[in-house]
Amino acid sequence: MTFPEIKIGQPRPPTWRERLSAYLMLVRLNRPIGIFLLMWPALWALWLAGNGHPPWQIVMIFVIGVVLMRSAGCAINDFADRKVDAHVTRTKERPLAKGTVTPQEAVIIFLALSLTAFVLVLQLNWQTVALSVVALLLTFIYPFMKRFTHVPQLFLGAAFGWAIPMAFMAVNESIPNLAWLLFIATLIWALIYDTQYAMVDREDDVQVGIKSTAILFGQWDRVVIALLQLLFLSLLLGIGLSAGRGAWFIGGLVLALGFAVYQQWLIHHREPNACFQAFLNNNYLGMTVFLGLVFDYALGG
Template identity: 70%
Template sequence: MNSPELKIHHPRSFSLRDRFMSYIHLVRLHRPIGIFLLMWPALWALWLAGSGQPPWPVVVIFVLGVVLMRSAGCAINDYADRDFDGHVARTNQRPLATGQVTPAEAIGVFLFLSLVSFGLVLQLNWQTIALSVVALLLTFVYPFMKRFTHVPQLFLGAAFGWAVPMAFTAVTGTVPFYAWVLFAAALIWALIYDTQYAMVDREDDLKIGVKSTAILFGRWDRMVVGLLQLLMLGLLFWVGQQAGRGLVYETSLLVAAGFSLYQQKLTWRRERSACFQAFLNNNYFGMAVFVGLVLDYALIG
């Protein structure tokens, strides 16, 4: 399918404040949900790898790295979607769609933020540095996958979940098997929340030829998401067993399961705003798991 035509935006002059806000919107700092969804798996992994006491310099590097790479990912995503965003109700005011930021500027922002993030990783061991190259490639590749496959969320999940093996190598120098299971759980989580996200845009995506799991699953979308939620909770429980976690952590999984049920309720009628709220609610899911880990280590050890 040929790319849809976009309106030609004639050059306009913007004030310094307008330019600054355009870059803020480009990297979505005004909408931090993506930062949280990327950060929670990283924090889960850091606490597990550090047995509840991860080195604080490493934690700071990962938190800063998450903010930088999520921002870089938004810039390259908008570059990849520059021919589509103007035709989607939710995205037609993004800076590239309105002409406030040029494609070349978006690429420049992506490269700059990626380099700064890589500079942070250079403070860690060589294993983590090597894994960071994979993270950068996944961040770059994901936005283009929606043109070629109905499961671009797998690439998003790999990109967001890759913080898990990086965290383990940063703290311990190795990636045990249960860490890869945690990575799989993070990947499945991305399938869950990004399908909910894609349900918001399904009608627009069908018109312009963009692929997604929401389109692939069709009328089975809520059932598939529900099965994925059960699978993820099962994997997180197994990881806790392997890491010697106890009742506090297991209780946090019950709380997380409650959020999953609430998300199912929100998406029941497949209304756009409710599906978007279900997507946002995943922040509380990730937070519940992290709080459970922190308290479990603090109270039980």
């Protein structure tokens, strides 16, 4: 007895809507938390550099640039992780892991977004343009560091914090020591929230060979995060006082301390979903620091 041959057709090519959706997921516009974590330090720096009144055209360039470079960073990050994301619970649905976006497309999107951001920064002084090249290099390097060091978060912090010296250079054509202290504070903040983020994937990362501070710190992770939180907030306090900030700014830091304590409560049992919520909560922490600056300059004299 024979059976008729069944011809299986080629898979239906994706529609333009499906491709657009995959590209938006690749650059994480559906998850803007990374934009906020990159945006807050840039805004802190702009308000400090502009003494509470930064030029609005420069502010808009930085805001748009942050969105572009964070999106570019996500594209190159997924390119770097394309062989491991399918084996990690949290990342297995990413477009490259599912095959809805090709590695070549991810690289093209990274280059296109980076070039657009570079064209944007050309409107600023040449010193800021030169600094933007460092920002591009840091954005490209960070995703690959997870294979070589247990502290890739330092590279993430440098990439996210490099907007600080750029902001001071764009506004004042100089980078004071206060700017570098703010850069160091942002590095520490990245160690905090990206360790919380890495705690979500710790078991999967061990299996696939990805390195992180969550693995490095081990059972001391919560203690190290707490110490880093205290150091981060202390640095911000010192920076604010050096810049002549007063009660409104300090009030913002008190609220930020409350968020830090809440994050410690969330990560207490190291439950992945709660650790992810602690990571997300850093958006509110960064926002309160910024609002403290805004109100202090506007109302504190």
